[in-house]
Structures are given as C-alpha cells and as structure tokens.
Amino acid sequence: MQRPDPVRAVVFDFDGLLADTEKPWGVAESAMFTTRGLHYGEAERNLFLGAAAADAAAIMADRFGEPRPDVLAEFIARARQELSADSEPMPGAVAMLSGMRVPYAIASNTQRDLLDLSLAASGLDALVPLSVSSSEVAAPKPAPDVYLRACELLGVAPSDAVAVEDSRTGAAAARAAGLAVVMVPSGPYQPGDADLIVNSLADPALAGWLG
Numbered sequence: 070m071q072r073p074d075p076v077r078a079v080v081f082d083f084d085g086l087l088a089d090t091e092k093p094w095g096v097a098e099s100a101m102f103t104t105r106g107l108h109y110g111e112a113e114r115n116l117f118l119g120a121a122a123a124d125a126a127a128i129m130a131d132r133f134g135e136p137r138p139d140v141l142a143e144f145i146a147r148a149r150q151e152l153s154a155d156s157e158p159m160p161g162a163v164a165m166l167s168g169m170r171v172p173y174a175i176a177s178n179t180q181r182d183l184l185d186l187s188l189a190a191s192g193l194d195a196l197v198p199l200s201v202s203s204s205e206v207a208a209p210k211p212a213p214d215v216y217l218r219a220c221e222l223l224g225v226a227p228s229d230a231v232a233v234e235d236s237r238t239g240a241a242a243a244r245a246a247g248l249a250v251v252m253v254p255s256g257p258y259q260p261g262d263a264d265l266i267v268n269s270l271a272d273p274a275l276a277g278w279l280g
Contacts, residue, residue, distance in 0.1 A: 070249045070264050076280040077229040079173040080219045080248065082119075083184065083200075085255040086235040086270075087162045087175070088191040091118075093151030100147055101129055101140070118256040119236025121178045121209035122148065145183070152183060156190035161270030166196040171280035172223050175200035176215040176232070178239065199223065211238050213246035220246070231278055237262050251278050 085091040098117055102109035117125045126141035133140060166173070175197055177184045181204035188194040199222055206214035220227045232243030235255040240262045243250045252263035253270060260266065267275045 070244075072249055072264070072278055073229045073231065075229075076171055076231050076278070078171055078220065078223045078225040078231075079169065079279050080176045080216055080223075080230055080232050080243070081173065082232075082234045082236070082239045083175045083177040083187065084179055084235075085118075085159075086233060086253060087159055087166070088187055088193060089157045089159050090152060090187050090191070091255060093155045094148060096151045096155075097144060097147035098125070098129075101144055105133060107132075115256050119178060119210065119234075119238030121203050122180060122183070124209065145180075148183060149186065152187050153190055156187045158191050158193055159270060162193065163196065165270050165276075165279075166193070169279065172199075172225070174198070174219045174223055176219040176243075177202050178210045178215065180204045210242035211245065213242050216243050216246035216248055220248070231280075233275070233279075234263070249278075251275060 081087055095114055099109040122145060123141055126144045127137050130137040130140035179202055181202040184200060184202045188197060201215050201219045203209040206218055208214050216232060220230055227247035230248045231251060232248040233251045234240045234243055235253050237258055240250050240252055250263040251265045252258060253267055265274060265278055
C-alpha cells in the first residue's frame with residue numbers, strides 16, 4: 070500500500086514503540102516461567118511479542134497445565150508491578166509526538182488500566198490526546214478492531230491514515246484495518262509486513278510518512 074496523500078492521521082502502537090515497556094513485560098513473562106522451573110528465552114519472548122495479555126496468559130496456562138483465569142490474574146499482577154516501576158519513553162518518542170502536524174492516537178493491545186499506568190509512568194500521557202485499548206474493542210490485535218476504532222474517533226478513513234508498529238501482530242492488525250503501515254521492528258519481521266521499515270523513531274524516512 071502506498072503512503073496516503075495527504076496523510077490525515079497517524080495511529081501509533083504503544084508498548085515497545087513509544088514506551089520501553091517490553092522490558093517490564095518481559096520481566097513479568099520470565100517470572101511466570103522461572104517460578105515454575107521452566108525456561109524462558111528468545112523463542113518465548115517472540116511468541117508473546119505484541120500479544121494481548123489474555124492471549125499470552127492463555128498460551129502460558131496451556132503450557133503450565135493450569136487454569137487460564139488463575140494464570141491471567143497472576144500475569145496481570147506481575148505486569149502491573151513491573152510497569153509501575155519501569156516504563157520510559159523510547160528514544161525519539163517525545164520529540165516525534167511533540168512535532169506531529171496531523172491528528173494522532175494510540176491503538177494498543179494492552180488493557181485499559183495497564184495502558185493508563187504505562188502512559189503515566191512513562192510521562193507520555195501529556196502527549197497522547199487519544200488512545201484505544203484492547204478493553205474497548207471486541208477482539209485484540211491481530212484483529213483490526215483497535216485500529217478501526219482509533220480511526221473512527223479521529224474522524225478519518227483508514228485509507229487516509231498511517232499506522233506505526235513494532236510487531237508483526239500489530240502490523241497485521243493495521244493492514245487488516247486498511248491503514249498504510251510503517252514498522253520500527255522490535256523483534257522478528259518479514260519485509261512484506263509493512264509498507265516501510267525503519268530502524269528507529271528518529272529515522273528521517275519515518276518523519277516523511279507522518280504528514
């Protein structure tokens with residue numbers, strides 16, 4: 070898909086893209102495994118990258134042989150503790166958001182209370198006028214729901230908007246919603262996952278796609 074001309078809005082992912090929350094999420098994930106004497110490595114990290122907490126917990130519960138509600142409750146509690154202590158903006162995030170010239174929003178796969186916690190802990194809440202979490206839609210990424218809802222709230226057609234993502238799960242959601250997709254990968258990816266792939270938020274090519 071080509072870059073919209075003009076770009077009328079931008080929709081950003083949050084975890085791992087605007088805020089360095091992949092580390093606290095990873096700590097919570099690792100603890101879920103290591104406290105049970107199980108290995109947590111790169112394969113597990115990549116498995117959960119971009120996944121909603123409920124989906125990640127379901128995978129864990131099946132692997133642990135434990136009830137899904139119990140595993141989800143434990144996982145959320147661990148994530149809440151880590152996010153409140155260790156959420157920082159990604160390099161370039163503050164400058165990029167401060168310089169936006171078109172309306173923008175966040176479309177996150179995180180549930181509302183944890184998204185709000187991370188926004189406040191990272192200090193990005195003052196720069197984010199609009200956000201949609203997985204709590205407000207029927208299905209999380211890779212379903213297109215969060216992106217469709219964000220575009221609806223922004224008052225733009227998806228085809229007039231650009232999504233910025235860090236994961237294959239998120240990129241698939243944005244593409245399914247009909248947005249052009251830019252990736253700043255934080256894990257494995259394929260060239261066809263996005264219309265533009267850049268190395269960081271400071272990449273000049275990214276600025277050219279954001280209106």
